[in-house]
Amino acid sequence: MTVHSGRHFLQIPGPTNVPDRVLRAMDMPTMDHRGPEFAEIGHAVLAAMQRVFRTKQPVIIYPSSGTGAWEAAIVNTLAPGDKVLMAETGQFAVLWHGIAEKFKLDVDFLPGDWRHGADLEQIEARLSADRHHKIKAVMIVHNETSTACVTHPLEVRNILDRVKHPALLMVDTISGLGSLEYEHDAWGIDVSVAGSQKGLMLPPGLGFNAVSEKALAVARANPAMRSYWDWQEVIAINKAGTWPYTPATNLLFGLKEAVAMLEEEGLENVFTRHKRHSAATRAAVKAWGLETQCQEQGAHSPALTAVVMPEGHDADNFRKVVLENFDMSLGTGLNKIKGKVFRIGHIGHFNDLMLMGTLAGVEMGLDLAKVPHRSGGVAAAMEVLKRRDVVSMAKSKAAVA
Amino acid sequence: MTVHSGRHFLQIPGPTNVPDRVLRAMDMPTMDHRGPEFAEIGHAVLAAMQRVFRTKQPVIIYPSSGTGAWEAAIVNTLAPGDKVLMAETGQFAVLWHGIAEKFKLDVDFLPGDWRHGADLEQIEARLSADRHHKIKAVMIVHNETSTACVTHPLEVRNILDRVKHPALLMVDTISGLGSLEYEHDAWGIDVSVAGSQKGLMLPPGLGFNAVSEKALAVARANPAMRSYWDWQEVIAINKAGTWPYTPATNLLFGLKEAVAMLEEEGLENVFTRHKRHSAATRAAVKAWGLETQCQEQGAHSPALTAVVMPEGHDADNFRKVVLENFDMSLGTGLNKIKGKVFRIGHIGHFNDLMLMGTLAGVEMGLDLAKVPHRSGGVAAAMEVLKRRDVVSMAKSKAAVA
Amino acid sequence: MTVHSGRHFLQIPGPTNVPDRVLRAMDMPTMDHRGPEFAEIGHAVLAAMQRVFRTKQPVIIYPSSGTGAWEAAIVNTLAPGDKVLMAETGQFAVLWHGIAEKFKLDVDFLPGDWRHGADLEQIEARLSADRHHKIKAVMIVHNETSTACVTHPLEVRNILDRVKHPALLMVDTISGLGSLEYEHDAWGIDVSVAGSQKGLMLPPGLGFNAVSEKALAVARANPAMRSYWDWQEVIAINKAGTWPYTPATNLLFGLKEAVAMLEEEGLENVFTRHKRHSAATRAAVKAWGLETQCQEQGAHSPALTAVVMPEGHDADNFRKVVLENFDMSLGTGLNKIKGKVFRIGHIGHFNDLMLMGTLAGVEMGLDLAKVPHRSGGVAAAMEVLKRRDVVSMAKSKAAVA
Amino acid sequence: MTVHSGRHFLQIPGPTNVPDRVLRAMDMPTMDHRGPEFAEIGHAVLAAMQRVFRTKQPVIIYPSSGTGAWEAAIVNTLAPGDKVLMAETGQFAVLWHGIAEKFKLDVDFLPGDWRHGADLEQIEARLSADRHHKIKAVMIVHNETSTACVTHPLEVRNILDRVKHPALLMVDTISGLGSLEYEHDAWGIDVSVAGSQKGLMLPPGLGFNAVSEKALAVARANPAMRSYWDWQEVIAINKAGTWPYTPATNLLFGLKEAVAMLEEEGLENVFTRHKRHSAATRAAVKAWGLETQCQEQGAHSPALTAVVMPEGHDADNFRKVVLENFDMSLGTGLNKIKGKVFRIGHIGHFNDLMLMGTLAGVEMGLDLAKVPHRSGGVAAAMEVLKRRDVVSMAKSKAAVA
Numbered sequence A, B, C, D: 001m002t003v004h005s006g007r008h009f010l011q012i013p014g015p016t017n018v019p020d021r022v023l024r025a026m027d028m029p030t031m032d033h034r035g036p037e038f039a040e041i042g043h044a045v046l047a048a049m050q051r052v053f054r055t056k057q058p059v060i061i062y063p064s065s066g067t068g069a070w071e072a073a074i075v076n077t078l079a080p081g082d083k084v085l086m087a088e089t090g091q092f093a094v095l096w097h098g099i100a101e102k103f104k105l106d107v108d109f110l111p112g113d114w115r116h117g118a119d120l121e122q123i124e125a126r127l128s129a130d131r132h133h134k135i136k137a138v139m140i141v142h143n144e145t146s147t148a149c150v151t152h153p154l155e156v157r158n159i160l161d162r163v164k165h166p167a168l169l170m171v172d173t174i175s176g177l178g179s180l181e182y183e184h185d186a187w188g189i190d191v192s193v194a195g196s197q198k199g200l201m202l203p204p205g206l207g208f209n210a211v212s213e214k215a216l217a218v219a220r221a222n223p224a225m226r227s228y229w230d231w232q233e234v235i236a237i238n239k240a241g242t243w244p245y246t247p248a249t250n251l252l253f254g255l256k257e258a259v260a261m262l263e264e265e266g267l268e269n270v271f272t273r274h275k276r277h278s279a280a281t282r283a284a285v286k287a288w289g290l291e292t293q294c295q296e297q298g299a300h301s302p303a304l305t306a307v308v309m310p311e312g313h314d315a316d317n318f319r320k321v322v323l324e325n326f327d328m329s330l331g332t333g334l335n336k337i338k339g340k341v342f343r344i345g346h347i348g349h350f351n352d353l354m355l356m357g358t359l360a361g362v363e364m365g366l367d368l369a370k371v372p373h374r375s376g377g378v379a380a381a382m383e384v385l386k387r388r389d390v391v392s393m394a395k396s397k398a399a400v401a
Helices: A020-026 A036-053 A066-077 A091-102 A120-129 A153-162 A213-221 A231-238 A249-265 A267-288 A315-326 A352-368 A377-386 B020-026 B036-053 B066-077 B091-102 B120-129 B153-162 B213-221 B231-238 B249-265 B267-287 B315-326 B352-368 B377-386 C020-026 C036-053 C066-077 C091-102 C120-129 C153-162 C213-221 C231-238 C249-265 C267-288 C315-326 C352-368 C377-385 D020-026 D036-053 D066-077 D091-102 D120-129 D153-162 D213-221 D231-238 D249-265 D267-288 D315-326 D352-368 D377-386
Strands: A002-004 A009-011 A059-063 A083-087 A106-110 A135-141 A168-172 A191-195 A206-211 A304-308 A328-332 A341-345 A395-397 B002-004 B009-011 B059-063 B083-087 B106-110 B135-141 B168-172 B191-195 B206-211 B304-308 B328-332 B341-345 B395-397 C002-004 C009-011 C059-063 C083-087 C106-110 C135-141 C168-172 C191-195 C206-211 C304-308 C328-332 C341-345 C395-397 D002-004 D009-011 D059-063 D083-087 D106-110 D135-141 D168-172 D191-195 D206-211 D304-308 D328-332 D341-345 D395-397
Touching: A002 D249, A009 A341, A009 A352, A020 A249, A036 A059, A036 A206, A036 A249, A059 A066, A059 A231, A059 A249, A066 A091, A066 A135, A066 A168, A066 A191, A066 A206, A066 A213, A083 A091, A083 A120, A091 A106, A091 A135, A091 A168, A106 A120, A120 A135, A120 A153, A135 A153, A153 A168, A168 A213, A206 A213, A206 A249, A213 A231, A249 A267, A249 D002, A267 A304, A267 A352, A267 A377, A315 A328, A315 A341, A315 A352, A315 D352, A328 A352, A341 A352, A352 A377, A352 D315, A352 D352, A352 D377, A377 D352, A377 D377, B002 C249, B009 B341, B009 B352, B020 B249, B036 B059, B036 B206, B036 B249, B059 B066, B059 B231, B059 B249, B066 B091, B066 B135, B066 B168, B066 B191, B066 B206, B066 B213, B083 B091, B083 B120, B091 B106, B091 B135, B091 B168, B106 B120, B120 B135, B120 B153, B135 B153, B153 B168, B168 B213, B206 B213, B206 B249, B213 B231, B249 B267, B249 C002, B267 B304, B267 B352, B267 B377, B315 B328, B315 B341, B315 B352, B315 C352, B328 B352, B341 B352, B352 B377, B352 C315, B352 C352, B352 C377, B377 C352, B377 C377, C009 C341, C009 C352, C020 C249, C036 C059, C036 C206, C036 C249, C059 C066, C059 C231, C059 C249, C066 C091, C066 C135, C066 C168, C066 C191, C066 C206, C066 C213, C083 C091, C083 C120, C091 C106, C091 C135, C091 C168, C106 C120, C120 C135, C120 C153, C135 C153, C153 C168, C168 C213, C206 C213, C206 C249, C213 C231, C249 C267, C267 C304, C267 C352, C267 C377, C315 C328, C315 C341, C315 C352, C328 C352, C341 C352, C352 C377, D009 D341, D009 D352, D020 D249, D036 D059, D036 D206, D036 D249, D059 D066, D059 D231, D059 D249, D066 D091, D066 D135, D066 D168, D066 D191, D066 D206, D066 D213, D083 D091, D083 D120, D091 D106, D091 D135, D091 D168, D106 D120, D120 D135, D120 D153, D135 D153, D153 D168, D168 D213, D206 D213, D206 D249, D213 D231, D249 D267, D267 D304, D267 D352, D267 D377, D315 D328, D315 D341, D315 D352, D328 D352, D341 D352, D352 D377
Parallel strands: A009 A328, A083 A106, A083 A135, A135 A168, A168 A191, B009 B328, B083 B106, B083 B135, B135 B168, B168 B191, C009 C328, C083 C106, C083 C135, C135 C168, C168 C191, D009 D328, D083 D106, D083 D135, D135 D168, D168 D191
Antiparallel strands: A002 D395, A059 A206, A191 A206, A304 A341, A328 A341, A395 D002, B002 C395, B059 B206, B191 B206, B304 B341, B328 B341, B395 C002, C059 C206, C191 C206, C304 C341, C328 C341, D059 D206, D191 D206, D304 D341, D328 D341
């Protein structure tokens, strides 16, 4: 058994730190999922998720991981042989691409160096060239959790509009939703994919799809086999505040509370907070003389920072030193950047002093693991956090209706 | 908001009453699903589920509802056009049949009257007639939650052996596992399907498949498209105590505690307890002059009892009277027995006095709803519960390693 | 370790069943007891307790058992040698009397048979005879938890007024508050004594005094030594929403939630509910052919029922049989009625079906312990509970501000 | 309502951060305080507290604040007019002195400057001069929480032995127990006073006395009035694992878990951890160019650090800036050092990164509040924490019986 003196620092980019209020809301007796008391909760969480996705359209909530919600996006709208356009922004794009291949889509996977967002010029080029509209969907990862690079969905929407391409725009915002701005309707997203264990501050176990009218129409006409992930039946039965199967009641109790917390803080304030923490973290990385994995100015993720290890030093050894000495979990490098990158999550239920503890753990860990670096990262982060223009109130008062 | 004075009586046949110990185990900070502390838990729950299923083979745990685990059983082992044999024991057989059809299986669905277990003679007849072994799987519901009738999987196994048929034996034991005897290996089951929210005493959100070597071999050869539900990758990565996606960490914390509780009580004692409560409930039903939906001697479910309303009286109106007057949720009649049947769950974390409260609520509710019946059901149940031969200790002492 | 299958039935008359909402409210990080966030809670619970006691005067909340609040009542208002009038209504009167003697009060302890409330005629006689007003306080137990007999404080107030006696009226309502009507101001009570673990539905650990202006004036002039229990300093510092020492923060979190629950249900409804359950329990006792300990018509406690065992049968043996067979705790007989009486608590967070489980456990236990009785108690209780005029809604809708 | 984004930093020197495991242990149904299941817990916590106090003698556990345990020490062993020797080490010595005066003791209160431990020379001088042994007790504060200065009880014991004085040695270790070494028996302490909300990692609500045989004998002969605090009856009834009143059951559930955690970590490791954090904090204070309130080398508290504000700057204004900007509670200066000192708690359930977050909050707060200081405190603390000789494992493996 692991003995923790004080709280573990869970600074992977998900699952994130779950607020006590959310854990306590889940720690309640389960209930009749077909009774009137549950129906109130069902309606409440469906409406809450519409507000978080910024959509008037249905949101489908699955008892699943985020990978399930990826699959749901595919099997509802696409059939084997359908052509789609994806961009290799990093490991999560690779994984979604893998699912697409399992369902026998014909994927045009735009290569990337894992240090930038999606290559918008290439996307525009491919879509422009697709005169016959063979491409049925463009599938983009909003906040690429393996590289900490953001691709802005609105820019992809603008391309589609510009070249007048009817492809569906499908966006994985698993680690984006609740951490950075997201506008399902205003940005013209057709299918959004999200999960519970990131900016939504819940334990893992729920996957989400937000859908457009157009996506729903495509789905209705789609002959591909599906059952669990099928949107239609869920949407129909959701009208009664319930689900066609036994939903994950206690995670839904938590979801209700989590969205309440986000709204008490104010989503805009939540996004600002994430940006401050990202800026402070990058200031630390720069002071250490290290590089961020993301090399695209303006595309740095507010939710996490991926840091490149100096040549000849293993990121996972460093992470082990940090875990053993400071009881902090950092994110590993994934796939082709394994051992080369570690990731600092600053997403979800988080604040300035948690970040400072986090960065101090990284700085001390670099030293203990004998990774070449300059000191001063922690000090640089403090400079950012205490700047008047970026100091947001750590606490705010909120009225509850 | 609903105000509860005292505890709600959740007497639907699932989700069942979750023990405080389990809720509290879930009410813990989530953790790095790729770290060493989680790996210990991962290994522990996988081993625990093998003990509960009574198998040495892998158990696959999904973040899903039970319907997901149904789908998983199908998509791993069967391909469109495959012929399978199912038996219409009730609504859950109907629903599983519906999924089979969505995946374009060729289902031979043996009709049933919803008042008996599966028709074993018909199963034997069909299998015997299937000289060319076109039937790839026999799919049976162990504890049919809509009718409270049990089909014993071992009898189906015996038929398969007797007629030397190689079809896979797939068993839905969603509401059976943890409530009544189940032997995945000893009974020669190829795929078992279960869920968290019944005898396992957890909130909903986890689905399970236990598999045989034969089923695994079939799956490896199966060309059907699948990703989320695919067994191979999960089993491979489970060897490290983790999952190919972010697992539902906190439900897994609860699962560990729930199996610990079942094992402290002793699974045999758990099964005996369910049988006592079932016997007491049927004694009450008989005393009221009502009929159980299940009409097959020896097939009455230990986990729940379905009761037929007298002609002209609506079961859902009765359930509403009980809910409003006594804050107790009873199970509704499903599909073609809607309004005609109500169901009393006596499954999971339950004891004699909770049962007596339940039956008193039913008896008083029958009166308030003006349903014709004799009084004396509660008294009859007490006669059963206090009989020396069936009195098990309500409490027992257990040593914890 | 004790293994519980299902919930333990905690039917002692305190500690009572704590609602999940209250336990969860306590299960929160403690906080700076001198900070602004705590001050809001401090003000809220002080105001809440005024509403529960029905007083505009200060309520003092101690981290203590109820015995501490007894002592507080004494040491604030009385000095060694002071004469007081008490009535031996049962064991709790005896215990309070014992504390009074330890503080060297001159106690006139009116004898009683432990089967009635206080002897009001004797009280009136003593007060009338006390021309020189030597008696400084009349100290009464409102709901005598050892006998289940109530003494109505208003009747004592009326006597004091009738004979124009200036003695303080001090009332122990430890097991009364939150279970039966109580009006600190309207009934002219000078010092009320209460505890957290009864009708207030909290775990044990808080004691309460409500005080009148007159009691405060007496206290200011009282030379008796005291520190922890001294009202003055607490009241002064309470004005800032905090306490002169570190208060029991988490029990106060629970108190806030518990009063919220009582007020959502409505205190009047709470009292009605307790009376129904008391009536149903007495109907059961009568049907069993047993006697209640309380023999005074109109004085039966709504909060608990004390039952006399037939001659030659040991109540504690019976309680042991019930505990071992049905995992239910019943209250023991105290002091001179030990072994002769057992007590059924129906106080706090409780409802009809919990009561029916409780009474079924008693009825089956009587049988298993071979205690002579008639069957039919459970049936008789159901007759009471299902009577239209006494059926209150088990659930109600409440608006939350 | 206060909205917290991320966890509040509760860095007052008590109440301290309560571990989730402890909160969850308290979040369990209360139980019959006279039943066998509770008796096991009662025996367990009494034995656990003997291990923590390092005594074979009884430990008395009160539902009370620490001030109650102070009073208990006095009223059990001393009577009005008794002479005692106390030392004004800071505000908590002043408060205990105040209680002693309320109970009319004749206190010789050795003056102090609040920047050192007790004046041992003066103590020796007074005891030597007391030829007739009028002094009945020497009363010392072990870890003076207002100044962060420690007085070592063993040195006082050595004085008593050296001058062969029979006075009782009474020690307040409210904020010492569980944070720094304490040996009730080996150090010859007669009465130890402690509370739950400091090193014991519980919410407030429990007070403790550990007693020597000699103290018990004195108490038996002591005529002073007392009831709630009386040791004898509690000790007698504790033999059955219960208490003479309803004990604070749920806080006791938490106490059992808290001591289990301390023992899993190992008390020696716990003490070492506190010393590391104290050393790191003092390094930060020195680097900031500020002074610690405690000026006695070797007497710095491992549990907290009190920091003197530069002349002309208000400590409470600084604390307010920190609370509002960084959601961290720091301890206020008490009594005569109000506004001049702030206190940093590093006591209880705590670790390196929580400390770094804390110190970063102080450093940034000094800047925002425009308090003159040098930067570099955070960096200096990291130097201490990462030194190989002081790096203890943040995590350790422990076997549980």
